[in-house]
Amino acid sequence: MLQVEHIGIAVKNLQESDNLFSKLLNISPYKHEEVESEFVMTSFFKIGTTKIELLEATNENSAIAKFIEKKGEGIHHIAYEVSDILAEMQRLKNEGFILLQETPKLGADNKLVCFLHPKSTNGVLIELCQERQ
Ligand code: ZN
Numbered sequence: 001m002l003q004v005e006h007i008g009i010a011v012k013n014l015q016e017s018d019n020l021f022s023k024l025l026n027i028s029p030y031k032h033e034e035v036e037s038e039f040v041m042t043s044f045f046k047i048g049t050t051k052i053e054l055l056e057a058t059n060e061n062s063a064i065a066k067f068i069e070k071k072g073e074g075i076h077h078i079a080y081e082v083s084d085i086l087a088e089m090q091r092l093k094n095e096g097f098i099l100l101q102e103t104p105k106l107g108a109d110n111k112l113v114c115f116l117h118p119k120s121t122n123g124v125l126i127e128l129c130q131e132r133q
Contacts, residue, residue, distance in 0.1 A: 006051035
């Protein structure tokens, strides 16, 4: 793994949270992006080499809506950047981690992504991401 690429935070209202995080971090989000397949709207802030990804559900079937219903707003996942997502998925599978995808899917920010089930990672949802070529 190369670095923590971003931290995903589930929020109820993206506009309000954009304002909050803009004040907190003293910068504006550099982009907004909808991931239609995941029913989420995202916004991204860049801090050094790491990013904060705010996630708002666009409908009630979104994993973000379910997360907020169960746990409230807060840290949703930690994303690690990898150089070879397929190799890393295989390595983690061999180590006994539970992958939520058999093949990487297209995530926000032009990334291929794969998630690890929190029950195999001390309750933390882990995202692997690799920049798409
Ligand atoms: Zn993410």
